Amino acid sequence: MKRSIKIIALFILLLLGCSKDDPISASMLPLPPSTEGEWVAIVPGAMKMTLQITQERATITGTGTIVNLSNGVSSNCNLQGTNTYPDVSISIGIKGYAPMEMTGKLLKTTEIDGVLNKSGFSNFPITFIKQGSYSTP
Amino acid sequence: MIYIRIIFFFTVLSTSFLVSQDSTFDSYHISIGVSLPMAPDKFYDYWQNGFTIGGGIGYSQSPNSAVLLSANYTRFSLSKERFFSGLQIPSKGNSISGAATHIIAASALYKYEPSSQAQALPIYFLFGGNIELTSIGAATAIYSGYTADQPSEPYLVLSAVIGIGLTFKINPVSDLYIEGKYILGVLRKANANSNFIPINIGLQTAI
Numbered sequence: 205m206k207r208s209i210k211i212i213a214l215f216i217l218l219l220l221g222c223s224k225d226d227p228i229s230a231s232m233l234p235l236p237p238s239t240e241g242e243w244v245a246i247v248p249g250a251m252k253m254t255l256q257i258t259q260e261r262a263t264i265t266g267t268g269t270i271v272n273l274s275n276g277v278s279s280n281c282n283l284q285g286t287n288t289y290p291d292v293s294i295s296i297g298i299k300g301y302a303p304m305e306m307t308g309k310l311l312k313t314t315e316i317d318g319v320l321n322k323s324g325f326s327n328f329p330i331t332f333i334k335q336g337s338y339s340t341p
Numbered sequence: 342m343i344y345i346r347i348i349f350f351f352t353v354l355s356t357s358f359l360v361s362q363d364s365t366f367d368s369y370h371i372s373i374g375v376s377l378p379m380a381p382d383k384f385y386d387y388w389q390n391g392f393t394i395g396g397g398i399g400y401s402q403s404p405n406s407a408v409l410l411s412a413n414y415t416r417f418s419l420s421k422e423r424f425f426s427g428l429q430i431p432s433k434g435n436s437i438s439g440a441a442t443h444i445i446a447a448s449a450l451y452k453y454e455p456s457s458q459a460q461a462l463p464i465y466f467l468f469g470g471n472i473e474l475t476s477i478g479a480a481t482a483i484y485s486g487y488t489a490d491q492p493s494e495p496y497l498v499l500s501a502v503i504g505i506g507l508t509f510k511i512n513p514v515s516d517l518y519i520e521g522k523y524i525l526g527v528l529r530k531a532n533a534n535s536n537f538i539p540i541n542i543g544l545q546t547a548i
Contacts, residue, residue, distance in 0.1 A: 232383060232440075232477055232491070232494070232532060232534075233383075233387070233419075233424065233437070233440055233477075233480055233482070233491055234437065234440075234480050234481060234482040234489035234490055234491040235428070235482070235489060236428065236430065236435075236482070236484035236487065236489065237484070237487060237489075261427065261428055261429045262428060262429035262430055263429070286429075288429065288430045288431070289430060289484050289485060289487070290484075290485050290486075290487070313487075
């Protein structure tokens with residue numbers, strides 16, 4: 205009986221003493237290209253769009269800025285969308301305006317070729333280029 | 342550091358079982374069964390139920406208790422449909438191959454039977470530890486023409502084990518048993534496929 209109690213006690217100590225995970229994370233499975241990161245699109249003479257995208261599974265969220273290159277006025281925007289590779293769809297919302305819709309394809313892992321619609325745009329071609337590494341806080 | 346801790350705890354656990362052994366092993370057992378992936382979430386979500394096979398030896402401690410030393414192999418296949426569903430992308434036009442989870446385990450378990458009387462419910466309890474060499478096999482996925490590769494990733498896991506079983510005597514020296522165990526990874530890499538439930542049918546024979 206004493207021996208059983210000792211073994212049970214050791215088992216409990218094992219559970220209590222070893223419950224903390226090693227902080228090293230294990231990548232597990234090959235995933236499709238992600239849109240996570242910073243993307244920039246420039247329309248010469250018109251605007252520069254900078255999007256900071258976070259992606260969880262296929263769902264895209266984020267923020268961005270749009271600079272009117274003719275007058276330097278900058279506006280912040282919010283992003284919502286999906287990446288069902290290779291198809292990317294992002295709704296770009298600016299306070300006080302109807303959201304614009306960007307639809308495109310992530311044909312290279314660092315480039316989205318798409319078009320803008322709504323909020324004054326109609327199939328307006330735009331190309332986003334992925335910037336350097338982006339880390340979430 | 343994790344491996345040192347794993348080896349240390351497993352060594353303490355094993356030697357506590359065996360240090361006072363004054364006899365050689367007196368039974369052996371073999372088993373086969375199904376295994377259910379449990380945790381972490383990705384393991385539960387993306388891998389299918391697997392199979393497990395194993396065997397080992399036993400040392401009687403008293404009429405009600407024994408120490409079992411076993412080796413087991415468990416394999417889980419990736420569920421392609423659940424994987425693509427989890428990623429929220431269609432399986433049409435996309436494919437993935439490989440990525441089976443392989444777990445080779447050495448275990449030291451203490452077996453306790455509340456009653457060894459013939460008329461009692463033939464139930465027993467198990468607790469102890471596993472040291473496991475776990476790996477996710479190399480995988481290749483093709484997403485609309487984009488190919489992504491993931492090399493095989495082996496790692497060590499130390500697990501706590503609890504279990505319950507029923508035993509049925511089939512002749513004077515042999516028992517058929519059915520048991521379920523919960524394998525709980527307590528020292529492991531984050532996201533390692535570590536927690537699972539093997540449900541086995543086995544044969545134990547006294548020597």
